[in-house]
Amino acid sequence: MSFRKASVLPGFGLTFGFTTFFLSAIVLLPLAALVLAAASMHWSDFVHVVFSPRALGSYRLSFGASLLAASINLVFGFIIAWTLVRYEFPGRKVIDALIDMPFALPTAVSGIALATVFAQNGWIGRYLELFGIKVAYTWLGVVLALTLISMPFAVRAVQPALLEVQRELEEAAETLGAGRFYVFRRIILPTVLPAVLTGFTLSFARAVGEYGSVIFIAGNLPMKTEITPLLIVIHLEEFDYQGAAALGLVMLTISFAMLLAINLLQTWGRRRPVRAAH
Amino acid sequence: MSITLDQVTKYYGGAPVVNDVSLDIGDGEFFVLLGPSGSGKSTLLRAIAGLSGVDHGRIALHGRDVTHVAARKRGVGLVFQNYALFRHMTVAENIEFALRVRHMGGRARRQRRQELLRLVALEGMDNRLPAQLSGGQQQRVAVARALAHKPEVLLLDEPFGALDAKIREELRRTIRQVQRELGISTVLVTHDQDEAFAMADRIGIMNLGRLLEMGAPHDLYSRPATRFVATFLGAANLILARRTADGIQVGASTLCASERPSSTREEHEVVAVVRPEEIEVAPSRDALVSGYLTHGVIEEVVFTGALESLRVRLADGVQAPLLSHSEGDASAALQVTRTQHEQRGFEVRTGQSVAVGVRRLHVLPTPLSSFTACATSMVLAEDLSRQPLLAELATRMKTRIALRIEPHLGVAEAACEAPGDFVGTTVIASQTDCAHRAEWLLRRSAKDLLVLPPQALTPQRVLIHWTGEGARSATLSMSASVLRHVPAEAVYVGILPAGDGGGQPRGMRELLDARSEARAAHGLEMRTELHFGEVAQELARRLADSPQQMLILGLTDLEGFAERFRALLDGGEWPVLIVHRESS
Numbered sequence: 001m002s003f004r005k006a007s008v009l010p011g012f013g014l015t016f017g018f019t020t021f022f023l024s025a026i027v028l029l030p031l032a033a034l035v036l037a038a039a040s041m042h043w044s045d046f047v048h049v050v051f052s053p054r055a056l057g058s059y060r061l062s063f064g065a066s067l068l069a070a071s072i073n074l075v076f077g078f079i080i081a082w083t084l085v086r087y088e089f090p091g092r093k094v095i096d097a098l099i100d101m102p103f104a105l106p107t108a109v110s111g112i113a114l115a116t117v118f119a120q121n122g123w124i125g126r127y128l129e130l131f132g133i134k135v136a137y138t139w140l141g142v143v144l145a146l147t148l149i150s151m152p153f154a155v156r157a158v159q160p161a162l163l164e165v166q167r168e169l170e171e172a173a174e175t176l177g178a179g180r181f182y183v184f185r186r187i188i189l190p191t192v193l194p195a196v197l198t199g200f201t202l203s204f205a206r207a208v209g210e211y212g213s214v215i216f217i218a219g220n221l222p223m224k225t226e227i228t229p230l231l232i233v234i235h236l237e238e239f240d241y242q243g244a245a246a247l248g249l250v251m252l253t254i255s256f257a258m259l260l261a262i263n264l265l266q267t268w269g270r271r272r273p274v275r276a277a278h
Numbered sequence: 279m280s281i282t283l284d285q286v287t288k289y290y291g292g293a294p295v296v297n298d299v300s301l302d303i304g305d306g307e308f309f310v311l312l313g314p315s316g317s318g319k320s321t322l323l324r325a326i327a328g329l330s331g332v333d334h335g336r337i338a339l340h341g342r343d344v345t346h347v348a349a350r351k352r353g354v355g356l357v358f359q360n361y362a363l364f365r366h367m368t369v370a371e372n373i374e375f376a377l378r379v380r381h382m383g384g385r386a387r388r389q390r391r392q393e394l395l396r397l398v399a400l401e402g403m404d405n406r407l408p409a410q411l412s413g414g415q416q417q418r419v420a421v422a423r424a425l426a427h428k429p430e431v432l433l434l435d436e437p438f439g440a441l442d443a444k445i446r447e448e449l450r451r452t453i454r455q456v457q458r459e460l461g462i463s464t465v466l467v468t469h470d471q472d473e474a475f476a477m478a479d480r481i482g483i484m485n486l487g488r489l490l491e492m493g494a495p496h497d498l499y500s501r502p503a504t505r506f507v508a509t510f511l512g513a514a515n516l517i518l519a520r521r522t523a524d525g526i527q528v529g530a531s532t533l534c535a536s537e538r539p540s541s542t543r544e545e546h547e548v549v550a551v552v553r554p555e556e557i558e559v560a561p562s563r564d565a566l567v568s569g570y571l572t573h574g575v576i577e578e579v580v581f582t583g584a585l586e587s588l589r590v591r592l593a594d595g596v597q598a599p600l601l602s603h604s605e606g607d608a609s610a611a612l613q614v615t616r617t618q619h620e621q622r623g624f625e626v627r628t629g630q631s632v633a634v635g636v637r638r639l640h641v642l643p644t645p646l647s648s649f650t651a652c653a654t655s656m657v658l659a660e661d662l663s664r665q666p667l668l669a670e671l672a673t674r675m676k677t678r679i680a681l682r683i684e685p686h687l688g689v690a691e692a693a694c695e696a697p698g699d700f701v702g703t704t705v706i707a708s709q710t711d712c713a714h715r716a717e718w719l720l721r722r723s724a725k726d727l728l729v730l731p732p733q734a735l736t737p738q739r740v741l742i743h744w745t746g747e748g749a750r751s752a753t754l755s756m757s758a759s760v761l762r763h764v765p766a767e768a769v770y771v772g773i774l775p776a777g778d779g780g781g782q783p784r785g786m787r788e789l790l791d792a793r794s795e796a797r798a799a800h801g802l803e804m805r806t807e808l809h810f811g812e813v814a815q816e817l818a819r820r821l822a823d824s825p826q827q828m829l830i831l832g833l834t835d836l837e838g839f840a841e842r843f844r845a846l847l848d849g850g851e852w853p854v855l856i857v858h859r860e861s862s
Binding site: 166168169171172173174175176177178179182186190191 | 329351354356375379
């Protein structure tokens with residue numbers, strides 16, 4: 001194919017050029033540097049760093065907690081988006097603006113705030129303590145922090161899709177005899193499902209990459225509450241750049257694989273009309 | 279009766295969007311609700327479907343009261359303007375939706391689906407997605423889907439709005455055919471009169487939340503009762519005329535109305551409707567076959583295929599007060615349409631002078647014909663004619679406001695300045711000593727008198743009261759006429775002398791009589807209230823209760839008028855319309 005051929009929409013050459021340049025400069029080249037740095041390691045060293053029990057524990061926590069956080073946001077983000085879109089109540093605009101707060105707040109601040117509230121003598125932590133639930137300095141704290149900072153993604157992804165669901169579709173279903181839950185399951189959900197999945201993906205991606213807020217509430221006990229990004233920082237502090245790069249490469253690979261899988265799932269879901277299964 | 283609406287009222291933000299609508303739709307009838315946008319017709323349809331509740335009144339389907347029944351249990355089929363098909367489902371799944379909800383078996387479902395697809399002529403389209411169909415086909419699917427569960431009533435909300443002309447016509451025919459075949463009672467909402475004429479067994483016309491008139495298309499077209507219906511349903515020339523013993527006098531000519539002369543002996547001003555096709559143009563007065571109206575000049579000739587459409591400006595000096603037939607059309611020229619046959623008989627071109635004749639005219643039964651702003655000087659009269667409520671009323675009624683100067687207004691023994699009777703509704707500004715001026719005018723033959731405060735706005739509630747039975751019918755008819763142009767609530771206020779405990783049953787009976795007469799003779803739904811005390815005081819108290827109220831007051835006797843109603847009229851904050859009829 002030749003770029004010279006006149007296209008219906010002019011400017012493809014230029015815009016494509018910019019796209020590749022930006023992607024290269026900002027995404028691809030740094031990643032390549034990462035791979036190169038890791039590649040300069042000896043294979044046995046690489047395996048030693050990457051498959052050390054401490055690293056394995058951190059993967060489990062990082063990806064497990066992120067998946068859990070994204071799943072929580074899938075459900076509660078949807079409910080928040082639903083509330084904001086469907087109901088008219090005083091203070092709606094304020095709440096709508098509050099959703100974006102975790103975006104603007106330095107993540108360290110979020111972490112400190114959460115740690116204060118959920119610590120054993122914090123406002124909420126003190127009551128949870130009565131039930132024997134510890135949040136701060138356990139994996140629960142990690143999930144909590146990740147949920148908080150990735151929540152806006154879930155809400156903001158679903159909101160426009162919900163706005164687009166025509167009231168008339170629901171009304172049509174209603175006059176045809178469908179109850180509320182049936183309408184929700186068969187009309188609303190299929191329509192917004194792609195957006196819900198996007199929200200899930202985005203908040204998962206955000207949670208995996210999170211560092212700042214987690215380290216304040218997690219307690220950072222090796223094998224227990226230590227996330228992979230923290231482990232990378234520890235390697236960096238010991239001037240073990242290669243080790244850090246190796247761990248980074250693992251994160252990169254797993255994240256890419258998971259995101260790709262979700263994206264494929266989405267495309268597949270969009271192509272095929274949702275069957276009226278019973 | 280398939281659908282029965284009884285005094286259905288729905289408020290939105292304090293104002294009624296559907297105002298006291300009562301209606302019976304028979305089995306298998308195709309009923310069209312016609313009205314401009316914002317007239318409340320869609321809201322009414324949604325209320326029948328159960329998608330929005332009503333604030334007052336009752337809705338019954340096939341004798342079952344469904345006022346508080348959820349939409350999904352009403353057994354109606356609803357078709358929307360934008361199809362509202364489920365885009366992620368195939369045609370088959372869309373149509374079978376209602377059947378799946380009802381857990382119908384697979385085989386029965388398929389069979390019913392085939393039946394419906396045949397009915398709307400879409401066989402073989404089962405596995406398409408809505409996005410793969412044209413607009414017309416999508417709407418057919420929507421109709422099939424709405425009929426799947428064998429609803430008792432089919433409701434169509436502007437179903438052709440999004441389609442182009444050819445497809446629209448085809449779909450109209452299909453829907454009418456399906457409707458006949460199934461014998462299902464159907465309500466169609468539209469703002470398109472062609473559509474209404476083409477499909478309806480009966481048309482109901484709505485404006486400002488009220489169901490103004492209903493009837494067979496032909497009856498409504500040839501004998502409208504209100505000027506709104508006259509102008510909304512087809513084109514119409516509205517002409518101010520006088521009803522005399524001989525017939526209808528327009529300017530210098532007297533014409534015969536299509537209906538029998540009315541029983542009223544008195545001469546009075548009326549509004550006549552002349553359809554464009556009922557007007558004849560000819561080279562000279564002698565060449566006219568029909569009654570001569572006046573001379574005019576052809577202002578515009580537009581060829582529209584089968585018909586030719588003319589605008590004829592009436593000759594200067596002719597006293598035929600033509601009212602503009604469409605809003606914003608200040609240049610009141612006569613609208614005429616002619617067939618090819620007529621065109622061949624007499625060809626016209628722009629600028630040509632012609633004689634104008636009227637084949638048939640119809641007189642509206644409304645008592646509100648025109649307004650005359652009356653004041654002591656030109657400046658004051660002009661000021662009054664620009665009062666917002668008056669200007670709005672005149673625009674809505676498509677009528678005019680004349681000016682009249684009475685320098686001696688209110689001077690006890692002085693005679694009227696301007697010659698001639700008071701015609702139509704006379705309007706004066708409310709001020710101190712207003713009761714006195716009102717009496718002065720009423721004693722000098724003004725029959726309908728509107729006392730208007732400068733700051734008065736469109737009322738939300740109209741109070742109705744009359745003293746003297748002789749004024750009852752005229753007051754009711756005037757109230758009905760006013761309320762057709764104002765989206766307000768009508769309240770009849772009955773007043774009995776204070777402490778008259780024994781009079782209570784009689785008072786109640788009067789209230790109910792008034793209400794049923796208003797409903798039967800004038801299509802006016804009123805609420806009723808009963809108060810005790812002195813008439814003027816009670817009315818003033820009731821008016822002072824809340825802002826934006828208006829009073830329509832019927833009188834037979836002018837004895838001590840100024841003294842009696844001073845509290846109501848002098849410097850009042852509310853408009854008062856006085857209807858004065860001598861008791862006979």
